[in-house]
Amino acid sequence: MNTHEAINSDGRNTRWDQHRRERRDELIKSARAAVHDLGPSASMDEIAAHAGTSKSVFYRYFGDKNGLQRAVGEKATEFVATELLRAARGKDNPLEALQTMIRIYLELAESSPNVYTFSTESDGETSEFFSGIADVMSTIHERFVVETKPEHRENMAARVSATYWSTAAIGFIRHAGEQWLTEPPHEDRPTAPQLARYITRWLVQGFQPSRTIQPTTPPRHA
Template structure:
């Protein structure tokens, strides 16, 4: 019986691919730990040293630092997405659902702000001349699109149906995501002080902004019509 035919080749290729994927997962895990300990500005050389390997190994598996950020981002953001979805499913009301999602987002970002920053910011240029780009454009876009869909559900339930309501809901998730992300990242970056709210208080404040606005006690009034639209008039 002959050996070394196509089946044997396919078997070796499958084993190699499995080994490569396992090694890639190990490197992502090691990089995540290194960034958590060293900071979001950790270099590829520092990350590789913390992982007990060489920089060339990381380049072989991820291409460059941007590729590594993309790979770590996919893992971290998928975990955040699952946690936010689980939090939303346990809520009893639309507002509780929003609070649960905002709280889960802040909790996971606060757990390791270094890793969060590493996977959600522009990648710095590497010494070899790699240009800066958004490392997690794919993962980050998918993450916020999924979160947008999730936060639209409780608001759709709260507002009810109808074409006019659906139009509002279509805009609202994108605005809400911008508020949650920007407020959350500013909160993460703020130094600890007596004036800084804890995670639960910040989540409740953001939820109130989403549900009621910044000054719900002010009476609603139509803004005055502009006297002259100037050069923007059509």
């Protein structure tokens, strides 16, 4: 193959790769719209019909329904992570940033519970959606430690909390949020901003923030 043919071949391959990426993104958007309307249990046949294409097209790009769920989840993670990081950067106080991130997470989930459920479930296991969000949460942990206790940044407690806090926090937020999503409207159901405020307080201050837990004094032996 001469140089001219190689350039043409590379150009065709680049255009084809770009076309596949664009087509894949279109199918993910179509799947999101179908799931939003039909529910998270929609079959591949139903999703394809809603998208106006054939099931074989979805199988060609995603393999099976689990593959489609992962792809939708990845796009959702990218979008949510971008929104959460933008919110965090816009706040001077790390606790305010945390509360804002939780509120946005809740509002995005509430905007389409069907897509949220579809994105976060795959083969009955937690998808990579939450590990991606946990990575974002770790940035808040870093800010909190650096801005409030910089001298503790390198000690063991800080390293342990950096490892586990974001994972524990997203589990807490997830389960509280999912229970909230399934509740029908009633007078005691908090709004997303209200629940975000509660969750932030629980994560940072505990269940009873007004009380200080004192260490237990061991009993004296006679």
